[in-house]
Amino acid sequence: MSGSAFLKVEGLGKTYPGATEPVFDSVNFGIEAGEFVCIIGHSGCGKTTILNVLAGLESASTGHVFMDQREVAGPSLERGVVFQGHALMPWLSVRSNIAFAVRSKWPSWTAAQVRAQVEKYVALVGLNAAIDKKPSELSGGMKQRVGIARAFAIEPRMLLLDEPFGALDALTRGTIQDELLRICAETRQTVFMITHDVDEAILLADRILLMSNGPQARVAEVVKNTMSRQRQRATLHHDPQYYRIRNHLVDFLVARSKDLSHGRAPSQPPEVCPGLESPPPSIPL
Template sequence: MEHGAAAAVDAAPVLVRVEGLAKRYGDTTIFEDVDFTLRQGEFVCIVGHSGCGKTTILNTLAGLERASDGHVIVDGREVVGPGLDRGVVFQGHALMPWLTVRQNIAFAVRSKWPDWPKTKVDEQVRKYVALVSLTPALDKKPSQLSGGMKQRVGIARAFAIEPRMLLLDEPFGALDALTRGTIQDELLKICAATRQTVFMITHDVDEALLLADRVMLMSNGPHARVAEIVVNTMPRSRQRATLHHDPQYYPMRNHLMDFLVERSHPLTPPRSIP
């Protein structure tokens, strides 16, 4: 079944195509010649040191920034601005503090489907609030929620508009380890249930190996590039508690750590996993 799930992703159509992407600020080239694809239902993490342009790449996919060169094609159309076909979750939850959980998510749902009746909007809200296990907090305001709960609301809001692609910019970076693990588990379950395509920035190698089908490794900036793309060969039903028991885990983890510590300089040639 696991091999079937992986094969299904491999056989899925390409949803996102990034070609020759580059970003310059004045005379400084942050990254250049960035090329990659994302298939429908695939979870891809991008890893690299600060300053290599990870967030700028994500913002370009979201349509929040324009690249200096190159193209981003989503579902056959070039990205020229933000759109409801792409949901974004940042490290800060960005909830409207004067609205309840229900109202925050309903606002996004109505933006996507303005003609829906109130009952259908509320049904959609309840569905995704339940998926992140927050039904008891449905009518609470952000000030009454913990940091982890706020992030779960942000994730539910992004999923509730049923985007073609979900963009996550270190959404768990400010959370404690226990809360972070809980939300990672929620995210895995939702992605499995919805077959969501996800592009996520993380600094956490273990998080990348838990969540991602592929891990993109960025060389250091300036002139950063995608130095290597590592395929996660562990089964898709990965769990935090048992991840380290998989014989493939430590070779891949060591490979990623070795890249970040020793080989992230742009001139260093890539090396295969032993």
């Protein structure tokens, strides 16, 4: 990754108090503006911790994160986060949940400006009819849409997604994936997303980071998605590139699973230089 990357992660490591080894170390990658990047790896490799460090919600033990050449040193409305749970305030309506975030970003806005911003992003996720309902009146998928609308409504420079669709049924998940693709295409949003779903990564991501097992996990490979950005979930499997990419990702994860099941030491990735000039090899599949 070139030095001009919008987001740079350099030599990132995390060791928890009392632990003898870091969960991950020497993690290096970059994300270009407007790029959608997914990260995949088995539990325990530190994916959520990495996302929390990018969000400024947690500190790394070593290394640095830079966004647009400024070091990330704490939470910021420049980075929107969507967690596995919707994290909505149950006493507020859909409108009020999103308005709260909008007013936090632009405290000087008039009520009319806030209302227009809220309604714009509620419409983008297809929830016009539920705008005045409270979370208890919504399905799980609708709640997640509200969380996505709230993150987009503050117009962050980067969106961080921690398995936001993992608890949803397949039909709902597919619908929201399609909406996320459409919104990202419209807004040119920069996205970093954790997922365990190989097909979801292929559908959404421009590049996929593959993590080795923890402890001492690292970015072992960077897989470039060579399929068209206009790809659609319904026709994804008709593209011959799809199976090459999918098989490579599955083979990687199966190999890491065997390491875990046999109690072997983590498979170490290729040597990685501290800077972003020499990241793990990007594999176009």
